[in-house]
Every structure is written in structure tokens, then in C-alpha cells.
Amino acid sequence: MPANKNALIRYKTIDNCLRNRYRKWAIDDLVDACCEALYELEGIRKGVSLRTVQGDIQMMRSDKLGYNAPIEVYDQKYYRYADPDYSITNMPLSKNDFAVLQEAIDMLRQLEDFDQFREITDVVSRLQDKLSITMNKRKPIVHFDHVPNLKGLKLLTPLYSHIANKQTLRITYQSFTARVTTEYIFFPYLLKEFRNRWFLFGSREPDMQLYTLPLDRIVHIEVESTIPYRDNPDFDTEHFFDNIIGVSKNITDKTRRIRFWADRQQSKYIETKPLHTSQTKISHNTNDGSSIYEIRVVENYELYSVLMSYGDGIRVVHPPRIVKRLSEQLHQAAANYDQEEPNVFLP
Numbered sequence: 001m002p003a004n005k006n007a008l009i010r011y012k013t014i015d016n017c018l019r020n021r022y023r024k025w026a027i028d029d030l031v032d033a034c035c036e037a038l039y040e041l042e043g044i045r046k047g048v049s050l051r052t053v054q055g056d057i058q059m060m061r062s063d064k065l066g067y068n069a070p071i072e073v074y075d076q077k078y079y080r081y082a083d084p085d086y087s088i089t090n091m092p093l094s095k096n097d098f099a100v101l102q103e104a105i106d107m108l109r110q111l112e113d114f115d116q117f118r119e120i121t122d123v124v125s126r127l128q129d130k131l132s133i134t135m136n137k138r139k140p141i142v143h144f145d146h147v148p149n150l151k152g153l154k155l156l157t158p159l160y161s162h163i164a165n166k167q168t169l170r171i172t173y174q175s176f177t178a179r180v181t182t183e184y185i186f187f188p189y190l191l192k193e194f195r196n197r198w199f200l201f202g203s204r205e206p207d208m209q210l211y212t213l214p215l216d217r218i219v220h221i222e223v224e225s226t227i228p229y230r231d232n233p234d235f236d237t238e239h240f241f242d243n244i245i246g247v248s249k250n251i252t253d254k255t256r257r258i259r260f261w262a263d264r265q266q267s268k269y270i271e272t273k274p275l276h277t278s279q280t281k282i283s284h285n286t287n288d289g290s291s292i293y294e295i296r297v298v299e300n301y302e303l304y305s306v307l308m309s310y311g312d313g314i315r316v317v318h319p320p321r322i323v324k325r326l327s328e329q330l331h332q333a334a335a336n337y338d339q340e341e342p343n344v345f346l347p
Contacts, residue, residue, distance in 0.1 A: 006038060010048065010056050011067075013037040015088045017079075018071065024078045027053065060088065152198055152215030156191065159200060159221070163188045166229040168205075172220040173213060181219055186211070187230050190237050192247055194302075199247045201240075203232045210235055210251050245276055246302025253298045259318040264289030266313030275306060292317070304329065 013034050017025050031053045038044040057079070060069040070082040162169055169188055174181040185205035192199050198215040210232060234251045243255045259282065262270050267290060270279075278296040285291070297303060299322065307316060307326060316323050 006042065006044070007056065007059075009037055009041055010034045010053065011060055011065075011088060014053070014056060014060065015069075018069075018081045019087055021080065021084060024075075025080065026077055027079070030057075030079065152218060155215050155218060155221065156198060159188060159191060159215075162221075162223065163191065166231075168224045168227045168229045169202075170222050170224040171213070171218060173218055175217055184211075185224055185227055186213075187232070189232065189235055192241075194247050201235070201237075203230065203235070205230070208232055212247055212249075243278070243296060244298050244300065244302075245306055246300060248300035248302055249298050253300075255296050256299050256319065256322075257294060257296055258299075258303075258316065258322060259292060259294045260307065260314050260316045261290060261292050262310070262314045263312075266310050267291045270314075308333075 014030055017023075017030055017033050023029075027050065031048055031050055034048045034053055034056075038048065057071055059065065060067045061071050062068070067088050069088060070086055071079060072082045073079055161167075167188075169186045171184045171186045172181050173184060186202050187205065187208075188200055188202040190201040192201065200213045200215060200218070202211060202213070203209060204211050205227065208230065232251075240249070270291075270293060271281075274295075275293075276295045276297050278294075280294050282292040282294050304322075304326065307314065308329065316326055
């Protein structure tokens with residue numbers, strides 16, 4: 001049974017009172033203490049009823065929250081702990097509590113690249129140390145892909161701040177194919193990670209077309225204070241990625257129906273890990289175990305990359321243009337192995 005924030009404040013207040021053996025605590029005293037605590041911590045002025053505090057005492061006595069607090073009444077009026085050393089803050093962590101906290105720590109570790117979360121990272125480290133002391137140390141059971149020295153990570157913190165503060169940027173950028181850099185006046189909207197690579201979404205002045213810039217190709221950024229920041233009303237950060245695999249997409253791109261055949265082996269993987277959330281099974285062949293699936297996505301580079309990653313285990317059957325392009329790429333890949341072996345020096 002979950003407890004809300006105000007209830008937890010009351011439990012802690014009652015606990016502090018009952019631990020103080022130098023004062024007698026009647027029910028009215030506990031009510032007054034809870035009222036003061038809620039006002040100081042939460043600014044709540046309406047107070048706490050007698051019935052609420054009586055219910056809190058019963059809750060602390062029960063095992064619903066794991067407290068099992070030994071609260072007793074003496075002199076037919078006053079409350080105290082039968083065990084003078086008891087406190088709800090001294091409860092040991094259960095194995096389930098430890099597992100939940102460890103999973104939360106592993107998740108929060110993924111925020112370490114952002115300076116905005118540096119304080120959280122420090123708290124997480126101290127919490128991890130506390131857990132290690134409390135429970136036996138163990139090897140990690142949750143692991144996330146992480147490339148700490150990835151080029152462009154240092155830009156995450158300033159870009160996060162620029163987006164939050166709606167600041168126009170002057171960005172110096174150099175693509176993989178360009179020999180020289182290009183300068184953009186840029187309105188940043190969103191940061192997105194895909195396969196351990198970060199991308200910045202925004203519009204370029206003056207055409208306001210949406211651009212996707214990989215952070216590892218950004219040479220320099222600075223605030224351009226002379227040009228007012230502009231939003232792009234056509235860029236919906238909440239639903240922009242609904243029909244896309246990866247990050248490559250223009251606002252005007254249309255969703256395509258793509259059907260593909262998968263053999264028995266690949267069908268098992270595709271069933272458990274769909275290529276896209278729109279994936280549906282169109283048909284199934286009980287003789288050979290193969291299936292035909294359909295996804296509704298934008299045609300982009302990442303789509304082709306994912307389809308080709310399944311090798312001969314799948315075959316696109318619609319639309320013809322994508323069938324043709326994939327066929328050409330696969331033929332070229334095969335031709336690369338028919339050529340003379342390149343001059344490669346191995347250590």
C-alpha cells in the first residue's frame with residue numbers, strides 16, 4: 001500500500017516524537033507536531049485531524065509498510081515505543097528493496113553525461129556506497145551501452161541549456177563529406193540519442209527547415225543574441241518519431257507501408273523484438289514457419305540498415321522501389337566479396 005508524501009512526513013514526525021523519552025506524548029500533542037511539520041515542510045495550513053493521526057499510528061503498528069512499530073499506550077493516555085531503541089528509520093533493507101534501489105541506480109547512471117544531473121550523480125554514488133555496505137557486493141546485473149569518450153558528448157550540457165532557455169545559436173558544422181566547415185544560424189529544439197550517437201534537431205534560419213545535426217560533426221557553438229529565437233510549429237517533439245526508425249526524417253516525409261517476408265528463424269526474433277511499434281503480422285506459412293509482416297514507417301537510411309542486418313533471413317516484397325534498392329545494395333555487397341582481397345595489414 002503506497003504512502004503519499006504528506007503521510008510519510010506524518011510518520012516521520014510521529015517517529016521523532018515517540019523516540020523522545022523525555023516528554024510525554026498525548027494524541028493531541030502528536031496532532032500538533034504533525035500540523036507544525038506539514039506547515040514547515042509543505043506550507044499546508046489546514047492542519048491534521050485527530051482521526052488521521054490515529055490512523056497513522058495504526059498504520060505504523062501494522063506490517064503494511066513493513067514498520068511493525070511497537071507503539072504502546074501507558075497511563076491510559078500517552079504514547080511511546082515499547083522498545084526505546086526502535087525507529088522506522090532503522091529498518092533494514094529487504095532483498096526486494098535492495099533490488100529495486102539497485103535497478104534505479106543503474107538507470108540513473110545513464111544521466112552522467114549531463115552536467116545538469118551532476119548533483120544527482122553524486123547522490124547516486126553515495127547511495128550505491130550505502131547499499132554496498134548494507135548488502136553483500138555483487139556483480140552488475142543490468143548493463144547499458146555507453147561510450148564515455150564519444151566525440152560530441154561535451155556539447156550535451158550547453159545544448160541542453162540553450163534549448164531550455166530558447167536561445168538562438170551560431171553553429172559551425174562539418175559533415176563527413178565536406179572539406180570545409182559551414183556556419184548556420186540555428187534554433188535548437190531537441191536532443192536525441194540513437195545507437196550511442198547524439199543528434200540535435202532544430203531549424204535553420206532563414207528557411208526554417210528542420211535539420212538533424214550529429215553532435216560529433218559540430219565544430220563550435222555560440223549564442224547569437226541579435227537574432228530572436230523562433231519555434232517551428234510543424235515540429236511535434238512528442239509524435240515526430242512515431243513513424244520512424246532512427247533519426248533521419250523530414251517534416252514532410254510520408255509514412256510508407258512496407259511488407260517483408262521472414263523465414264522461420266528470423267520470424268522468432270521479429271516476433272519478440274518488432275522492427276517498429278507499427279509492426280503487424282499479415283500471414284503465416286505453417287509448412288515452412290515463415291511469415292509476412294508489415295510496418296508503417298518513413299523510408300530512410302536507418303530503415304535500410306535494419307532490413308539489411310537480417311541478411312538472407314528476410315526479403316522485402318513491397319513497395320517495389322524499396323525492393324529494387326535493397327536488391328542493388330545486396331548485389332553490391334556480394335560483389336565486394338568477389339573482388340580481389342584488399343591490402344590489409346593485420347598485427
